[in-house]
Amino acid sequence: MSTVFGDPVGLLQDPEDVLRIEQQRYVQRVQEEREARLHIREVCQTAWNTFFAEDGLQCSQLVQSLAVVDTVPPPSVTDLISSVDGLVEGTEMHGPGALAFTTWYADTNQLRTRSIPSVLSVLPSAASRAYPKYESCTPSLQNIKYIGDQRVLTFISYADEDGFQKLIPKFARCHRWFAWQTGWVDVDVKLAVINTYLHLQATNVETMQIERYWPRSLPPTAALPDLITTLRRRDLPHWASDALHVCRQDRPVAGTDGYMFYAWSGLKYPPIRVDTSPMESKDNETMHDEAHKSCGNDCFVEHSFSDFVILIFASTLGVNTNQSSEHATLGHPKHCCFNMKIQLERLAHSSVRVGSFGLGAFAQDPISRSTLIGQYVAEIVPITQNTKYDDLDKIHQLVNDYRGLNYAFNIENQSYVLDAASVGNITRCLNDPMDPEKANVAADTLYVDMEPKIVFIAGMYTPIYCWCAFTDISAAKKIKAREELLLSYGEDYWKKENSEDEGSNPDV
Numbered sequence: 001m002s003t004v005f006g007d008p009v010g011l012l013q014d015p016e017d018v019l020r021i022e023q024q025r026y027v028q029r030v031q032e033e034r035e036a037r038l039h040i041r042e043v044c045q046t047a048w049n050t051f052f053a054e055d056g057l058q059c060s061q062l063v064q065s066l067a068v069v070d071t072v073p074p075p076s077v078t079d080l081i082s083s084v085d086g087l088v089e090g091t092e093m094h095g096p097g098a099l100a101f102t103t104w105y106a107d108t109n110q111l112r113t114r115s116i117p118s119v120l121s122v123l124p125s126a127a128s129r130a131y132p133k134y135e136s137c138t139p140s141l142q143n144i145k146y147i148g149d150q151r152v153l154t155f156i157s158y159a160d161e162d163g164f165q166k167l168i169p170k171f172a173r174c175h176r177w178f179a180w181q182t183g184w185v186d187v188d189v190k191l192a193v194i195n196t197y198l199h200l201q202a203t204n205v206e207t208m209q210i211e212r213y214w215p216r217s218l219p220p221t222a223a224l225p226d227l228i229t230t231l232r233r234r235d236l237p238h239w240a241s242d243a244l245h246v247c248r249q250d251r252p253v254a255g256t257d258g259y260m261f262y263a264w265s266g267l268k269y270p271p272i273r274v275d276t277s278p279m280e281s282k283d284n285e286t287m288h289d290e291a292h293k294s295c296g297n298d299c300f301v302e303h304s305f306s307d308f309v310i311l312i313f314a315s316t317l318g319v320n321t322n323q324s325s326e327h328a329t330l331g332h333p334k335h336c337c338f339n340m341k342i343q344l345e346r347l348a349h350s351s352v353r354v355g356s357f358g359l360g361a362f363a364q365d366p367i368s369r370s371t372l373i374g375q376y377v378a379e380i381v382p383i384t385q386n387t388k389y390d391d392l393d394k395i396h397q398l399v400n401d402y403r404g405l406n407y408a409f410n411i412e413n414q415s416y417v418l419d420a421a422s423v424g425n426i427t428r429c430l431n432d433p434m435d436p437e438k439a440n441v442a443a444d445t446l447y448v449d450m451e452p453k454i455v456f457i458a459g460m461y462t463p464i465y466c467w468c469a470f471t472d473i474s475a476a477k478k479i480k481a482r483e484e485l486l487l488s489y490g491e492d493y494w495k496k497e498n499s500e501d502e503g504s505n506p507d508v
Contacts, residue, residue: 037213040200044215047196138423145380193218342446342453347374350485352429360484361429367479369459373441374427376409376454378420406493411445411452418454427456432493433486440479441487456487 196218200210211221348371349364367373400406400421407420407428420428433439440459445452458479479485 033213036205036209039203039205040210040213041215043199043203044196044218047199048192051192051195137420137428139425140377140423141425143377143380143418144423146382190219194224197221197224342372342375342455347372348458350374350426352426355429355431355484356433356486357431359429360431361426363479363481363483363485366481367458369478371458373456373458373485374425376418376420376427376443376456377423377425378407378409378418378428379423380416381419382416409454411454430456430485430487432489436488439486439488440483441485443487456485458485 197210207221214221348367350361350373351364352359353362354360355362361373400408400419403421405421407424409418409420411418430441441456442459443454443456446455447453
């Protein structure tokens with residue numbers, strides 16, 4: 001009897017045997033599918049419970065580590081010296097209004113307690129230590145793009161306040177959706193989903209099975225790239241099972257088309273393609289022209305040496321137009337583009353303290369004229385181009401007016417607004433002296449990497465086309481150490497409603 005692949009030909013031709021084999025295979029497939037569903041469900045439950053158990057443990061440890069802040073300041077040297085006569089022996093208990101410390105003398109085997117009366121008889125008011133308007137501001141070193149949909153109404157914690165009730169109809173009428181609907185995914189859910197996916201991969205579950213039996217109540221696995229790219233909105237926790245805590249780096253994974261990304265938080269990203277969008281096609285001439293563009297209209301090379309290719313010229317000479325020389329020594333500070341101070345963060349030292357109006361920015365060290373104070377860091381809020389949603393551009397301003405905040409900068413010929421109401425840096429605290437003659441800081445726009453930046457410069461100046469982009473014509477004295485940095489907001493700012501509120505110049 002002939003055989004095919006080791007099986008008798010007659011056996012394969014028997015209808016009963018064929019039906020029996022198909023039934024066995026069907027039962028086997030059903031059993032495998034049931035086991036896969038149960039396994040995926042079990043892994044999801046385990047990962048979910050593990051995540052929130054660790055999250056709760058971290059929260060409890062953090063709460064337990066908190067200590068009551070001592071509102072009594074430490075004693076000064078004068079207080080310590082004057083209290084020498086008040087030495088007493090023993091371990092006498094002292095009242096809460098006194099500062100005391102005990103010293104053991106080995107030669108006499110005695111404990112001596114020094115008691116010092118409290119320097120403050122009355123605690124200062126909370127208003128002098130905190131400023132409520134700044135509590136919700138997120139510090140940042142660079143501008144943050146607003147990635148939300150302006151058609152979606154975000155949750156407002158103070159929406160139930162009486163003063164805001166009359167604004168709700170106008171506020172909500174401009175939106176189509178609400179942020180607390182079920183379609184929005186919490187960050188913790190994203191982390192749990194990614195961790196579940198990693199556990200399933202570790203147990204050699206095929207990707208097709210994961211996608212087929214994935215719980216419908218969770219974000220689909222196809223949305224993992226979006227979940228990963230949006231995780232940067234919040235600091236990621238350290239998982240207890242992670243053994244590797246290194247900076248982001250790409251490592252190839254055998255048998256996959258992607259890469260395993262190790263995040264700085266220690267959370268391992270799954271081997272999926274994070275960016276699958278096609279790149280724009282450009283010819284060599286277009287790329288060459290873009291690479292040799294200047295920073296902007298203030299580029300001194302383009303104004304004075306327009307015949308030179310900017311990139312080549314800047315890398316070989318880059319000389320000062322006022323003191324140019326064919327034999328200039330390369331690398332000298334005067335030959336460098338002054339716009340690089342922003343990129344290199346070569347800024348004047350400043351700090352935030354209680355100022356003339358709430359919090360203010362102060363110089364830590366003496367600041368010379370024309371010194372870069374800093375860049376105006378804020379949230380980049382796009383201006384809607386759709387006429388149907390023109391009112392959406394007013395939503396941020398509506399909320400900020402209710403909060404008494406106005407930190408919006410409008411850059412000319414730009415499709416966005418810089419709003420530092422929720423995101424900012426020290427420059428957010430620049431106060432208006434109410435007298436333009438007393439202002440020691442001025443604002444203007446610089447182009448850095450072909451992008452407009454709002455910067456603040458020490459001293460009054462007038463922008464011109466020269467290499468440094470600014471020339472100090474007021475002969476103002478340099479800013480002293482611990483002197484408050486003051487910026488004139490302009491007349492238009494104070495003509496608006498709520499003119500008593502703080503903020504920044506609305507236009508550049």
